[in-house]
Amino acid sequence: MLTTISPITNQPLIDTPEATIETAKAAIDAAATAQVSWVKLSLGERKQKVAKLLDVLEADADSLGKQITEQMGRPIQYTPGEVKTAAMRGRVMLGYADEALARRDVDLDARPAITKYLTKEPIGVALIIFPWNYPYLCLVNGLVPALLAGNTVIIKPSPQTPQVAEAVVSAAAKAGIPNAVISAIHTGDNKLVEQIIQNRSIGAVAFTGSVAGGLAVQKAAAGRTIPVALELGGNxxxxxxxxxxxxxxxxxxxxxxxxxxxxxxxxxxxxxxxxxxxxxxxxxxxxxxxxxxxxxxxxxxxxxxxxxxxxxxxxxxxxxxxxxxxxxxxxxxxxxxxxxxxxxxxxxxxxxxxxxxxxxxxxxxxxxxxxxxxxxxxxxxxxxxxxxxxxxxxxxxxxxxxxxxxxxxxxxxxxxxxxxxxPHLAWTGYKLSGRGVSLSPFGFDFWVKVKSHHVKTAA
Structure with a gap:
């Protein structure tokens, strides 16, 4: 059981059941199965469902904001605004999706019998590890483009703000997003996180947090060729x-x-x-x-x-x-x-x-x-x-x-x-502040694989 300590009273606030390797694997397997159907939806259909998810969250901004305050201590006059801003960011990314994920035709060959084009394919099951300090904002930066690209997403919140993950999973259900397209794994066990990253069904990992945490994620993924995005600290x-x-x-x-x-x-x-x-x-x-x-x-x-x-x-x-x-x-x-x-x-x-x-x-x-x-x-x-x-x-x-x-x-x-x-501009860090890009049209690139097509239609 994970216990969240209230920063307001310095006393226990929430007990959350902690994942095991068995329950984590089951969640990943379910996400992999759900991805097969999710990617078959048109981009327009995925956009409609993600837009509804953002609407559901925003409609509950006051209640969700109070939960943020209780879990991490930011004054309540500001926390509903985080949920509303997260919804706004998500809508900006919705607006960029058609452009960012579009097929690109390449006409560089004089021979009319050869068609060339590029497509962007989902990476499969994505893992997003997000922090307590701005939980909705940091999560939505990756969640929205990952879903729109056709991926399913495992979200791992900080043990300090577990209710955020549960609220997002609940909102997804209300928005008509199929089961296991978004699922949460709760753990404070670094070894379990390492095992999750090393699961062959995980196609990419995005981490927001400390430098030490980011380097640990990078090390856990070192034996694989999956992309790792790190949004770390700043001075x-x-x-x-x-x-x-x-x-x-x-x-x-x-x-x-x-x-x-x-x-x-x-x-x-x-x-x-x-x-x-x-x-x-x-x-x-x-x-x-x-x-x-x-x-x-x-x-x-x-x-x-x-x-x-x-x-x-x-x-x-x-x-x-x-x-x-x-x-x-x-x-x-x-x-x-x-x-x-x-x-x-x-x-x-x-x-x-x-x-x-x-x-x-x-x-x-x-x-x-x-x-x-x-x-x-x-x-x-x-x-x-x-x-x-x-x-x-x-x-x-x-x-x-x-x-x-x-x-x-x-x-x-x-x-x-x-x-x-x-959200219209790229969010990225130099040096130890990380690597990878979120937000803007560039924020989709991490969540896709580029595929080149050569189609010879005649001899």
């Missing part, structure tokens, strides 16, 4: 130029760093500010952070709830304490102790380049701010990192901002915004 940087609107930028950068208590792969983890406006920006950022309220995420009156676990809160606190011991200045005085899972946001300056809050993904409500001499130093420091998920440049000169952004080693670069995966 995303923001650069505030001297010409930026200080107050507006401070508000947006703080939101990009602290939303979801900083538990976002694409949250702003480090901020580089031009020395000409550094002091004013720090003051503005501190003012914004002091306005954030931490507390019960079910109250609807707070911006920050608890961290996902007491262990996560302790880890982030340790990183902050180590930075302070090495000379960093903390600008926020924590409020009353709300319990072991709650963590007040912090702004840090006067940091050492080797502080963990700068060199690693903090994954918590911490805003490290570093002074730089200008564009050249900012670009160098932003790229001096093992991750490359997103980066942002804040400036009144958008042309120059885009020139700087183009030099940043990251899969997504922003000018005057942050922390927003647009």
């Amino acid at each position: 995303d940087a923001a650069y505030v130029r001297a010409d930026a609107d200080i107050d507006a930028t401070a508000e947006n950068v703080v939101d990009g760093a602290l939303f979801n208590s900083g538990q976002s792969c694409c949250s702003i983890e480090r901020v580089y500010v031009d020395e000409k406006i550094y002091d004013k920006f720090v003051d503005a950022a501190v003012k914004v952070v002091k306005g954030y309220k931490v507390g019960d995420p079910l109250s609807g009156k707070v911006q920050l709830g608890p961290m996902v676990s007491a262990a996560s809160a302790a880890r982030v606190s340790k990183d902050v304490e180590e930075a302070i011991k090495s000379g960093a200045k903390a600008h926020i005085t924590p409020g009353l102790d709300l319990g072991p899972t709650y963590l007040y946001p912090q702004v840090l300056t006067d940091l050492s380049p080797q502080d963990r809050v700068l060199k690693t993904e903090t994954f918590g409500p911490v805003l490290p701010i570093v002074k730089v001499s200008g564009d050249e130093e900012a670009i160098k420091l932003m790229n001096d990192d093992d991750f490359g998920l997103t980066a942002s440049v804040w400036t009144s000169d958008c042309t120059r901002g885009d020139e700087i952004a183009s030099q940043i080693e990251a899969g997504t670069v922003f000018v005057n915004r942050s922390d927003y995966p647009d």
